[in-house]
Amino acid sequence: MTTILIVDDDILILNLVHIHLTEQGYHVLQAKDGMEALEVFKKEACDLAIVDVMMPFMDGYTLTKQIRKEFDIPVILLTAKNQIEDKEQGYQAGTDDYLVKPFEPKELSFRIKALLRRYDNQADESILSIGDTTINKKSYEVQIGNRTLLLPLKEFELLTYLVSNPKQVFSREHLINHIWGMDFEGDERTVDVHIKRLRERFSILTDDFKINTVRGVGYLLEIQRR
Structure with a gap:
């Protein structure tokens, strides 16, 4: 009520x-x-x-x-x-x-x-869900089953963007511009580092999704069907 x-x-x-x-x-x-x-x-x-x-x-x-x-x-x-x-x-x-x-x-x-x-x-x-994984864009929390994770901000923003656009391939340049901004002074390896961290973090926690590398292009998030 x-x-x-x-x-x-x-x-x-x-x-x-x-x-x-x-x-x-x-x-x-x-x-x-x-x-x-x-x-x-x-x-x-x-x-x-x-x-x-x-x-x-x-x-x-x-x-x-x-x-x-x-x-x-x-x-x-x-x-x-x-x-x-x-x-x-x-x-x-x-x-x-x-x-x-x-x-x-x-x-x-x-x-x-x-x-x-x-x-x-x-x-x-504000809520994104894939299987047992829930992303709360207001509280910046990722919940998998009964476990709640607080990610570093850019990892959270990167994951949220990929989950919001599954099966869509994004170049490193596109992700840099969208997540870090066009004035970012680093290089595209920043994306690779953050993708690696997300993979390491979530590969042992869930099989709800997988971040794939598209050689020569960039990355896409694939929802794993059960």
């Missing part, structure tokens, strides 16, 4: 949104200010936050910045203001959407569904 945290010092707004979202099938949590909201985050995993701007102890902008530092969830700011400067400050803080009071609960539901859909799509794009 999707969990939504509502943060507002107005008890009427809290109750209104709580009732409406509960009827929509969401699990709803409440907090009356930013400090209380952070305590809720420590105890509960939330999928989306609805945050009022004007609150005691910690305003909505500050809370949104804190959420952005620690969590990858959508945030909707609620405010009685409708000035362009306030909206600018909200988006600079990291909000995904902005809803001005008074608002229709049905409109809030539309916005929630749109944001959850967008974040779900982003989550899907």
